[in-house]
Amino acid sequence: MLRALIVLWGLASLAFAASAETRYALLIGNEDYPPTVGQLTLPHEDVENMRAGLMQAGFPAEHIKVLRDATQTDINLAVAQLSSDLRAAGEDSIGFFYYSGHGGSAESAGQRANYLIPAKSPITGAEQLPILGVPVNSIVDALAASDAKAIFIVSDACRNTLPFTSSKGGAADKGMVRVPRKKGLYIAFATADGATTPDDGLFSRALSKRLPQKGLSADRAFTLALREVAAARPGNAMPFTADGLTEDICFAGCEPAPTPATAGSEDLAFLTAKRTNTIAGWLEFIEAWPHSSFIPSAQDGIVDQLFKDTEEAKSYNGPYDTLSGPPALLEAVLHGGEVSAQRDQLEMAAVFFRVACFSGLGRACPVLANAIQQGYANDEFRKSDGSLDFDARREAEVSSYQIGCALGDRTSCDWLRGNGLRIPEPCMAYEGDEAYNFCEENEITPVAVSPQ
Numbered sequence: 001m002l003r004a005l006i007v008l009w010g011l012a013s014l015a016f017a018a019s020a021e022t023r024y025a026l027l028i029g030n031e032d033y034p035p036t037v038g039q040l041t042l043p044h045e046d047v048e049n050m051r052a053g054l055m056q057a058g059f060p061a062e063h064i065k066v067l068r069d070a071t072q073t074d075i076n077l078a079v080a081q082l083s084s085d086l087r088a089a090g091e092d093s094i095g096f097f098y099y100s101g102h103g104g105s106a107e108s109a110g111q112r113a114n115y116l117i118p119a120k121s122p123i124t125g126a127e128q129l130p131i132l133g134v135p136v137n138s139i140v141d142a143l144a145a146s147d148a149k150a151i152f153i154v155s156d157a158c159r160n161t162l163p164f165t166s167s168k169g170g171a172a173d174k175g176m177v178r179v180p181r182k183k184g185l186y187i188a189f190a191t192a193d194g195a196t197t198p199d200d201g202l203f204s205r206a207l208s209k210r211l212p213q214k215g216l217s218a219d220r221a222f223t224l225a226l227r228e229v230a231a232a233r234p235g236n237a238m239p240f241t242a243d244g245l246t247e248d249i250c251f252a253g254c255e256p257a258p259t260p261a262t263a264g265s266e267d268l269a270f271l272t273a274k275r276t277n278t279i280a281g282w283l284e285f286i287e288a289w290p291h292s293s294f295i296p297s298a299q300d301g302i303v304d305q306l307f308k309d310t311e312e313a314k315s316y317n318g319p320y321d322t323l324s325g326p327p328a329l330l331e332a333v334l335h336g337g338e339v340s341a342q343r344d345q346l347e348m349a350a351v352f353f354r355v356a357c358f359s360g361l362g363r364a365c366p367v368l369a370n371a372i373q374q375g376y377a378n379d380e381f382r383k384s385d386g387s388l389d390f391d392a393r394r395e396a397e398v399s400s401y402q403i404g405c406a407l408g409d410r411t412s413c414d415w416l417r418g419n420g421l422r423i424p425e426p427c428m429a430y431e432g433d434e435a436y437n438f439c440e441e442n443e444i445t446p447v448a449v450s451p452q
Contacts, residue, residue: 021092021093021094021149022063022089022090022092022093022094023054023058023059023060023063023093023094023095023096024059024063024064024065024082024085024086024089024093024094024095024096025050025051025054025059025063025064025065025082025095025096025097025098026065026067026078026079026081026082026095026096026097026098027047027050027051027054027064027065027066027067027098028047028066028067028068028070028075028078028098028099028100028101028116029043029044029045029046029047029066029067029068029069029099029100029101030043030068030069030070030099030100030101030102030117030118030119031043031044031068031069031101031119032069032119032120033101033102033117033119033120033121034120034121034122036122036123036124037102037117037121037123038102040101040102040199041199042100042199042200042201043068043100043101043156043199044068045201045204046098046100046156046201046203046204047066047068047098047100047204048066049201049204049205049208050098050204050207050208051064051066052208053207053208053209053210053211053212054096054208054211054251056211056212056252057211057212057251057252058251058252059096059251063085065078065081065082069119069120070118070119071118071119071120071121072118072121072132072133072134074118075116075118075134076134076138079097079138079139079142079143080142082095082097082143082146083095083142083143083145083146084146086143086146086147086148086151087145087146087147087148089148091147091148091149092149093146093148093149094148094149094150094151094152094249095143095146095148095150095151095152096151096152096154097139097143097151097152097153097154098154098156098204099116099154099155099156099157100156100157100204101116101117101119101156101157102116102117102157103115103116103117103133103136103155103157103176104117104126104129104133104157104176105126105129105176105177106126106127106129106130106133107127108129108130108135112177113130113135113136113137113177114135114136114137114155114176114177114179115129115130115133115134115135115136116133116134116136116139116155116157117129117132117133117134117157118132118133118134121133136153136155136176136179137179139153140153140179140182140185140187143185144182144183144184144185148184149184149247149249150184150185150186150218150245150247150249151184151185151186152185152186152187152188152218153185153186153187153188154187154188154189154190154207155176155187155188155189155190156190156197156203156204157176157189157190157197176189176191178240178242178344179242180242181242181243181244181344182242182244183244183246184244184245184246185242185244185245186218186219186222186241186242186243186244186245187241187242187244188222188226188239188241189239189240189241190203190226190229190239191239191240202228202229202232203225203226203229203239206224206225206226206228206229207221207222207225209225210222210224210225211251211252212251212252213252213293214250214252214253215250215252215253215254215294215297216250216252217248217249217250217254218245218248218249218250218251219241219243219245219248219249219342219343220296220339221251222241222342223338223339223342224296226239226241226342227338240342240344241342241343241344242344243342243343243344266289266292266294269285269288269289270285270289270292270294270297270298272285273285273298273301274297274301277301277304277305278305278312279302279305279306279312279313279316279325279329280312282298282299282301282302282305282332283302283325283326283328283329285298286298286299286328287326287328296335298332299331299332299335299336300335300339302328302329302332302333303332303333303335303336306333316329318359318442318443318444319441319442319443320358320441320442321355321358322355322358322359322360322442322443322444323355323359324359324443324444327361327447330356330359330360330361330364330447331356331361333352333355333356333359333361333364334352334353334356334361334363334364334367336352337349337350337351337352337353337356337364337367337371340352341371341376346371346374346375346376346377347376347377347379349371349376350368350371350372350376350377351377353367353368353371354368356368357400357403357404357407358403358442358444359442359444360407360439360442360444360445360446360447361407361447362403362404362405362407362408362409362412362446362447363404363409363411363447364404365400365401365403365404365405365407365409365412366400366401366404366409366411366412366415368400368404369397369398369400369401369404369412369415372393372396372397372400373393373397377393377396378393380396381393381396398416398419398421399429399430400412401415401416401421402416402421402424402429402430403429403438405423405424406424406425406426406427406428406429406438406439407427407438407439407446407447408426408446426446427439427440427446429441
């Protein structure tokens with residue numbers, strides 16, 4: 001298997017754990033705000049969506065507490081009660097906290113921190129958040145202290161209608177900032193780092209639909225929901241998560257859901273591929289059932305086998321740390337990068353994207369370029385004194401777009417054209433003024449990419 005991936009990743013088992021846990025949830029929807037903060041219209045509906053989804057996923061109705069228009073005291077007391085319930089339930093318990101309403105970030109003790117804004121709050125500026133808001137860190141710490149097996153903390157906040165900024169004029173105060181991973185906790189935000197979200201109910205609908213799906217791990221359910229949110233919003237900014245789970249959790253059971261009788265052969269094909277668990281078997285399933293809901297699981301299976309570096313996996317190795325195989329193989333690698341990015345494994349994500357791009361999947365190249373620009377691979381561009389070589393990073397970013405365009409990716413070509421850079425001939429790449437055939441050099445065949 002590819003050397004860079006082997007060095008970076010010790011792949012955790014993809015087997016999903018059974019669910020026989022005691023579960024508690026706290027759902028908060030805040031709409032009632034004064035004009036200085038801004039009224040909202042859908043958080044109450046959001047919590048109803050989540051309540052229905054969690055009940056379908058196996059949370060007992062009596063263990064789901066719903067608060068509407070909660071004050072600072074209401075929120076703090078409810079979080080304390082949730083922590084107490086989980087502690088009493090024991091180490092196999094699972095907790096779920098969901099908040100829909102206004103939120104933001106502000107400087108506190110020299111660091112930027114995230115805050116939920118209670119209902120009816122008289123807050124008029126971000127500098128008041130540390131006093132009148134509810135620190136997300138305090139919720140994280142309180143629930144982590146319960147020693148539950150898994151805690152899910154979901155912030156569907158940062159509404160773009162929030163009218164105030166900080167005294168320094170920082171518009172980013174409307175958005176949340178990244179948080180570190182914490183063992184046993186999965187923390188998800190409905191927005192990208194520092195971004196805002198409309199009051200549209202999209203996240204609660206997407207997530208509540210995914211959580212009850214049988215055979216779907218919780219982190220995968222979040223990934224699919226967040227991907228749906230990103231695809232539907234301008235800019236396609238990917239919401240961020242901090243995955244500290246130590247085992248896979250399936251809310252609705254880990255065995256794949258039985259399919260209707262009319263799709264019985266699809267179900268049988270998936271179970272056969274799962275039983276044989278080979279790259280060839282998974283690829284055969286994807287080819288036969290390209291629109292199956294099991295495709296993400298099949299892609300996980302491919303990535304798992306690649307990392308095990310079996311003799312079969314080695315047969316797909318190409319020159320210069322590339323892969324040689326059908327498009328579905330490269331799509332699985334791109335999928336691995338997306339999952340890594342969701343788990344905040346940014347360096348790993350960049351490696352996945354690079355392998356997919358350099359192996360001929362043109363649409364992976366602008367993803368790689370964007371990852372480089374966002375700093376996923378900054379360690380590759382350090383000077384001897386430890387400082388970042390921005391010129392080298394920019395060169396790698398441009399090169400990724402050039403390769404993508406050479407492989408036929410329209411997005412990459414549009415980026416080059418928009419930045420006044422030359423459009424390469426098919427399969428041609430450049431080192432300075434020297435052109436060479438990238439496809440021949442890497443022994444690859446470009447994969448059909450962006451739709452025309």
